[in-house]
Amino acid sequence: MRYAETGYNLEIDLTTGSIERVETDPKMTDLHLGGLGTSVKIHWDRVSPEVKAFDPENLLIFSTGLLCGTPAFSANRTLVSFVSPQTDLLAYPMMGGFWSSELKYAGYDKVIIRGKSPKLVYIWIHNDKVEIRDATHLKGKGALETQELIREELKDPKAQVAAIGLAGENRVFVASIEQSRSSSARGGGGAVMGDKGLKAIAVRGTKDVNLARGAEFMVQVQEMTKFIKHRNENPLKEVMPIMSGLGSPQMMKHIDEKWHTESFAWGNARVRRKDFWTEEIDKNWTKSQTEAIKRFVSCFNCPQQCGALICHEDVPPYLMKCFSKLTYAMAAYVDDLDFSWRICKKAFEYGLDSFSTPQILAFAVELYEAGIFTDKDFEGCPTDKEGRFYWLLDKLARREGIGDYLADGTYWAARRIGKGAEAFDHNTTKKHEQMNIKLGMLDPLYFLMFATNEKISITQIEGNWPQAPFPSKEARQSFVDDWPQLPDEKFKKYFLDWEPRGENSNPYYPTPEISSEIVDWMEMLHNIDDALGLCAGMGSFCFKPAYHIHNYPKFISAAMGVDMDEESLKKIVNRSRNLHRAFNNRRGMTRADEKPPQDHWKHRFPELEEKLLTTYYEFKGWNYDGIPTRKRLHELDLDYVADDLEQRGILKDGQD
Amino acid sequence: MAKIKKTIKTIKVDADKCNGCRACEVICSAYHSEPKYSSINPARARIQVITHRLKDIWLPVFAGEYTPAECMGRDKYIIDGKEYDECSFCRAACPSRDMFKDPDSGLPLKCDMCESDPPLAQPKCVEACLNDVLIYQERVEEVEEEAEQSAIQTGLEALVDKHGFQKVIDAIALMANRG
Numbered sequence: 001m002r003y004a005e006t007g008y009n010l011e012i013d014l015t016t017g018s019i020e021r022v023e024t025d026p027k028m029t030d031l032h033l034g035g036l037g038t039s040v041k042i043h044w045d046r047v048s049p050e051v052k053a054f055d056p057e058n059l060l061i062f063s064t065g066l067l068c069g070t071p072a073f074s075a076n077r078t079l080v081s082f083v084s085p086q087t088d089l090l091a092y093p094m095m096g097g098f099w100s101s102e103l104k105y106a107g108y109d110k111v112i113i114r115g116k117s118p119k120l121v122y123i124w125i126h127n128d129k130v131e132i133r134d135a136t137h138l139k140g141k142g143a144l145e146t147q148e149l150i151r152e153e154l155k156d157p158k159a160q161v162a163a164i165g166l167a168g169e170n171r172v173f174v175a176s177i178e179q180s181r182s183s184s185a186r187g188g189g190g191a192v193m194g195d196k197g198l199k200a201i202a203v204r205g206t207k208d209v210n211l212a213r214g215a216e217f218m219v220q221v222q223e224m225t226k227f228i229k230h231r232n233e234n235p236l237k238e239v240m241p242i243m244s245g246l247g248s249p250q251m252m253k254h255i256d257e258k259w260h261t262e263s264f265a266w267g268n269a270r271v272r273r274k275d276f277w278t279e280e281i282d283k284n285w286t287k288s289q290t291e292a293i294k295r296f297v298s299c300f301n302c303p304q305q306c307g308a309l310i311c312h313e314d315v316p317p318y319l320m321k322c323f324s325k326l327t328y329a330m331a332a333y334v335d336d337l338d339f340s341w342r343i344c345k346k347a348f349e350y351g352l353d354s355f356s357t358p359q360i361l362a363f364a365v366e367l368y369e370a371g372i373f374t375d376k377d378f379e380g381c382p383t384d385k386e387g388r389f390y391w392l393l394d395k396l397a398r399r400e401g402i403g404d405y406l407a408d409g410t411y412w413a414a415r416r417i418g419k420g421a422e423a424f425d426h427n428t429t430k431k432h433e434q435m436n437i438k439l440g441m442l443d444p445l446y447f448l449m450f451a452t453n454e455k456i457s458i459t460q461i462e463g464n465w466p467q468a469p470f471p472s473k474e475a476r477q478s479f480v481d482d483w484p485q486l487p488d489e490k491f492k493k494y495f496l497d498w499e500p501r502g503e504n505s506n507p508y509y510p511t512p513e514i515s516s517e518i519v520d521w522m523e524m525l526h527n528i529d530d531a532l533g534l535c536a537g538m539g540s541f542c543f544k545p546a547y548h549i550h551n552y553p554k555f556i557s558a559a560m561g562v563d564m565d566e567e568s569l570k571k572i573v574n575r576s577r578n579l580h581r582a583f584n585n586r587r588g589m590t591r592a593d594e595k596p597p598q599d600h601w602k603h604r605f606p607e608l609e610e611k612l613l614t615t616y617y618e619f620k621g622w623n624y625d626g627i628p629t630r631k632r633l634h635e636l637d638l639d640y641v642a643d644d645l646e647q648r649g650i651l652k653d654g655q656d
Numbered sequence: 657m658a659k660i661k662k663t664i665k666t667i668k669v670d671a672d673k674c675n676g677c678r679a680c681e682v683i684c685s686a687y688h689s690e691p692k693y694s695s696i697n698p699a700r701a702r703i704q705v706i707t708h709r710l711k712d713i714w715l716p717v718f719a720g721e722y723t724p725a726e727c728m729g730r731d732k733y734i735i736d737g738k739e740y741d742e743c744s745f746c747r748a749a750c751p752s753r754d755m756f757k758d759p760d761s762g763l764p765l766k767c768d769m770c771e772s773d774p775p776l777a778q779p780k781c782v783e784a785c786l787n788d789v790l791i792y793q794e795r796v797e798e799v800e801e802e803a804e805q806s807a808i809q810t811g812l813e814a815l816v817d818k819h820g821f822q823k824v825i826d827a828i829a830l831m832a833n834r835g
Contacts, residue, residue, distance in 0.1 A: 069696060071682050071686055071693075071696060101698075148710065157706075158707075181709075206697065206700075206759035208689070208695035208696065208697045208700075209697065210694060210695045211693060214686065214689070214691070214695075215692065218686070218693050225784075228786065229786065232786075294712055295714075297675050298676060300678055301682050305675050309709065309710075316710075317710045317711075319709060319710075
C-alpha cells in the first residue's frame with residue numbers, strides 16, 4: 001500500500017484523447033517526495049529544452065503535494081507547472097482551495113496533460129471514471145462562472161473545478177487558473193491551458209488517503225493545534241498587524257494597510273506615498289471593507305481565514321484573497337477601496353494574475369502619458385483613472401487593439417511596441433513583473449532572493465526572516481527569545497547584530513556569507529512546502545510559523561511510515577531544487593539573467609553585488625555561471641543531470 | 657415501560673461562523689477509520705459541510721438516522737435571503753441522495769458522537785473546529801427505556817430494506833457455512 005500519496009498519476013493526451021492511469025515509481029517519492037519535486041523530475045525527463053510554451057509537447061502538470069488530503073493543517077496546495085510563455089522557464093504557480101485534496105480522494109497524485117485538443121474541452125475526473133467533455137458552450141465564459149456552470153452540468157455540488165477565463169483562451173501571458181477562492185496565477189498557466197484547448201478540470205473523489213502511522217501523525221496535528229491557537233491569541237508584538245499572525249497576510253481581516261500602502265510603490269511600481277494612511281483613509285476603508293466582506297473563508301482543512309466572500313453593491317458575489325485587494329487600486333492610483341472590489345471581480349472572471357496585470361495596465365497609462373501610445377491607440381478610453389483601468393483590462397483580456405501587446409506582459413509588450421517603450425519596462429526580472437517595491441539602500445538578502453529564485457517571484461523565497469532590522473535592541477531580543485523555528489542558534493546572533501544604521505547594517509551586513517545561509521534556509525522552506533503541498537502562510541511565508549524544519553520530518557515520517565530526519569529531508573529538497581535549476585540552465589538561464597530590477601534600490605553597489613552572487617553560488621554548489629557543479633550534482637545523486645549538462649556544453653568539463 | 661435517565665448529546669451548529677474548511681469532515685473520517693487514523697476520506701465522514709459558496713451557504717450537517725424511503729414533501733427554506741436546497745438541513749441517510757452513505761458499500765453512516773471507552777471530552781469534529789462553529793452540549797433527560805440499536809443492526813436493516821429478509825439470511829447462512 002502507498003501512504004500519503006495515492007501512487008497513481010493521470011496521463012491525458014488532448015491531441016488523441018487518450019487517458020491513462022499510471023502507477024508511479026515509489027523510488028521517485030524517495031528521491032523527490034512529491035508536489036513540485038516529483039513534477040520537476042517529470043519535466044526534466046520529458047520536456048526537452050527546445051520545447052516552447054505553446055508546443056503540444058509542453059506538459060501542463062496539476063499536482064497535489066505529499067501531505068494533501070491528510071489531516072495536516074493547510075495541506076491544500078495544487079501546484080501547476082509548465083514552461084511559461086512569458087519567461088520561457090519552468091513556472092510553478094500554486095493555488096489553495098479544495099482541488100488538490102479532491103484529486104487525492106479521487107485516487108491520483110497528479111494530472112499530466114500533453115497535446116492540444118482540436119476544440120474546447122473540459123476534463124471530468126470522478127474516481128476511476130475520467131472523461132474529456134465538450135466545452136464549446138463554455139467558450140468565453142468567466143473563470144468563476146465556469147466553475148458554477150460545470151458543477152450544475154455535472155449535478156455535483158461537491159465537484160471542485162479549476163477553470164480559465166477569456167484571458168486563458170486568448171493565450172494572454174499573464175492568464176491565471178481560478179478555483180474556489182484561489183488562483184494559480186504567476187507565469188501564464190492559464191495561457192498554456194487555453195492553448196491546449198482545455199477550459200477546466202473538474203474533480204470529485206470518494207476514496208481513501210492512507211496514513212502509515214496515523215496515531216503518531218495525529219499527535220503532531222494535536223501539537224500544532226495548540227500552537228495555532230496560541231499564535232492566533234498572541235499576535236507577534238514586534239511587527240505591524242498585517243504580519244503579526246499566521247496564514248498568508250490576513251488582508252481580508254485586517255483593514256490597517258499602512259504597511260503595504262506606504263512601503264510599496266504605486267502606479268507602475270513608481271511612487272511611494274509615505275503619508276497615505278490618514279485617519280480619513282482609515283475611516284473610509286473600514287467602511288468599505290466591512291460592508292463588502294460577507295464572510296471570511298478558508299481553504300481546505302485550514303483554520304485561518306485569508307479569503308473572504310465579497311458582496312459589494314451590484315457586483316455579483318465572489319471570493320477574494322490576500323494582496324489582490326491592493327494591487328489594482330495602487331497601480332491605478334485610486335484611493336477608494338470600493339474600486340478594488342469591483343475590478344477584481346472582472347479580472348478574476350477574465351482569469352488574470354493580480355500581481356502582473358495591474359502593473360501592465362499602469363505601464364500602458366505611462367506609455368500614453370509619454371506619447372508612445374497615441375490618442376488613436378486610446379480611442380474610446382475614458383479619462384478617469386478607474387475608467388481607464390477597466391477599459392485597458394478589457395482590451396488586454398480580449399487582445400483587442402493595444403491589448404494585444406499588453407497581453408504579452410510588460411517585457412514583451414515593450415519590445416513589440418518599441419519607440420522607447422523598453423525604458424518603461426523597469427520592474428521585471430527574467431521577463432516577469434516583480435513586486436511593486438522601490439527602496440533606498442541595497443539589501444543583501446533581497447538582492448539574492450530577487451536575483452536567484454527559480455519562481456522569479458519574491459513571495460516564493462522570502463518569509464521567515466523579517467524584511468528589515470528592528471530599531472530597538474529590546475525588540476530584537478524579545479523576538480529571538482522565542483524562535484524555535486530557526487534551523488540553528490547562530491541565526492539569533494545574526495538577527496541581534498543586524499541594525500538599521502552603522503557598521504552592522506545594509507548593505508554590508510548581513511555579510512555575503514551570512515546572507516547566503518539565511519536565503520538558503522528560507523528558500524529551502526519554500527521547497528519543502530511545495531513538495532508537501534503546504535500553504536506557505538503556515539510555513540515558509542510567515543514569521544514564526546506552524547511548520548518548520550524541526551517538525552516537517554515528523555509529519556512526513558508518520559504519514560509515510562519512514563524515519564526521516566532533518567538532514568535527509570534537506571537533501572531531498574536540495575536534489576529537487578538543483579534539478580529545477582538545471583532544467584532552467586538547460587533552457588539558457590545563466591548568471592547574466594540573475595538581476596533584480598535596476599531601480600529596485602536607489603543605492604547600488606556593483607562590486608558587492610557581484611560578491612554576493614558569487615558567494616551564494618559557491619554556497620549552493622554552483623559554478624560562476626550559476627550552473628550546479630558536477631560535484632554538487634553527484635552528492636545529490638544527479639549524475640545523469642551532470643552528464644546531460646556536459647553533453648550540451650552548459651557544464652564545461654574540468655571547469656569546476 | 658420504565659423511565660430512565662439518559663444523557664442527550666448534541667452539537668449546536670453556529671453556521672454563521674463556518675469558513676468551510678472541512679476540518680470536521682477530515683477528522684471524522686480519520687477517527688472512524690480502522691485502525692483509528694489509518695485513512696482519511698471525507699466522503700465517509702458523518703458530518704458534511706453543505707457548501708454553496710457564492711450563495712453564502714456553508715452548513716455543517718451531521719448524520720442522523722437511516723431512512724428507507726424518501727419523504728413525501730420536501731422543504732425549501734429562505735433564511736436571511738438565502739434559499740437553501742431541499743434536503744439541506746436533513747440529517748437522514750436516505751435513498752434520494754448519496755450523503756451519509758459509505759461510498760464503497762452504500763451502507764448508511766450515522767454520527768455516534770465519537771463514542772469510545774474511555775469517553776472523549778467532546779466529539780472529534782468539535783475539537784477540530786478552531787472557529788467555534790461546532791459546540792458540544794450534553795443534557796440529561798428522562799426517557800422511556802428502549803433497546804439501543806447497534807451499528808451492525810443499523811447496517812443490516814439497510815440491507816434488509818434493499819434486498820429483503822430472506823436474501824440477507826441466506827447470505828449470512830452461506831457465509832457461516834463457509835466458515
